[in-house]
Amino acid sequence: MYRLISEISPNFLIQGFGLHQDENEIYVGKVGGQEVQLIPIDHLHSDHFQADEKDTKIFSVGFAEADSHFRSGDVLMTGSDDLLDRAFRAMDEMEQRGVVVSLTPPQDSKHLYLCKDQMNPFVQEWRSRKFSFLCLWMVDPVDSEGQAKLVSILRKVILKD
Template identity: 80%
Template sequence: MYRIISEISPDFLIQGFALHQDENEIYVGKVGGQEVQLLASIDNLNSDEKDIKIFCVGFAEADHHFRSGDVLMTGSDDLLDRAFRAMDEMEQRGVVVSLTPPPDSKHLYVSKEQMDPFVQDWKSRKLSFLCLWMMEPIDSEGQAKLITILRKVILKD
C-alpha cells in the first residue's frame, strides 16, 4: 500500500490518480494494481504498519543552489533509484538533498525541519519512502511532473 502525504493542496493528486472517497472519507484508488491512499496529514500515518511505502510531496523555498523546476528529493534507496529512472525518462532534473545542515558544503541541504523527525524515523525503521519537493511556485506543469514521477515509481512494483 502506498500512502501519500501532501504539503500542497491535494486536488492535483486526487485528479491525477483518480482517487475517490471511501466510507471513512479517505481518498483511495489504484495505480497499476497498487493501492494508493491520500492522507490528510502526516499525523494520520500509522507508523506501526510494515508493508507500506510512503510518498511525501511538497514545495521548497527558492534557494541559490537549485534551479526553477528542480525536483528535490530524499528517500530510501529503492524508491530513490526508481525516481531517478523515472526522471531520466522524462529528462527531469532531480537533486538528492539532506534535511539537516551538512558538516561540509559538498552535500545539498533543504530546510524542512518539520519533516526531518519523520524521515529519521522512517530511515531507522527501514521503511520505503520518497519525499519530492519542487521549487516554489508550483504551477500545473510542476504538479503534472510530480504525478508522472509518482506514477512511474508505483508502476515499477
C-alpha cells in the same frame, strides 16, 4: 499499500491518481493493482505507520523555495535508496533535473541541505524504521505543469513494482 502525503493542495494527486473518498472520508484508490491512500500533511502522525506494515511505501510531495543551489522547476528529493533509484530513472526518461538533498544540516559542504522542519521528524522516523519512502519537492513556482510532473514521476516510480 502506498501512502501519499501532500503538503500542497492535494487536488492534483486526487485527480492524477483517480482517488475517491471512502467511508472514513479518506482519499483512496488503486494504481497498478496497489492500494493508494492520501494523507494531507496537517493530518499526518506516527499512528499512520504501524510496525507491522513493512510493505508500506511512503511518498511525500511538496514545494521548496528557489535559492542559490536550486533552480525553479528542479525536483529535490530524499528517500530510501530503492525509491531514489526509481525516481532518478523516471526523471531521466522525462529529462527532468533531480537533486538529492539532506534534511539535516550537513557535516561537510558536499551535501545540499533543505530546511523542511515539518517533514524532518517523519523522515527520520521512516529511516529508523526502515520504511521505503520518497520525498519530492518541486522548487517554486509549483504550477499545474509542475504538479503534472510530480504525478508523472510518482506514477512511474509506483508502476515499477
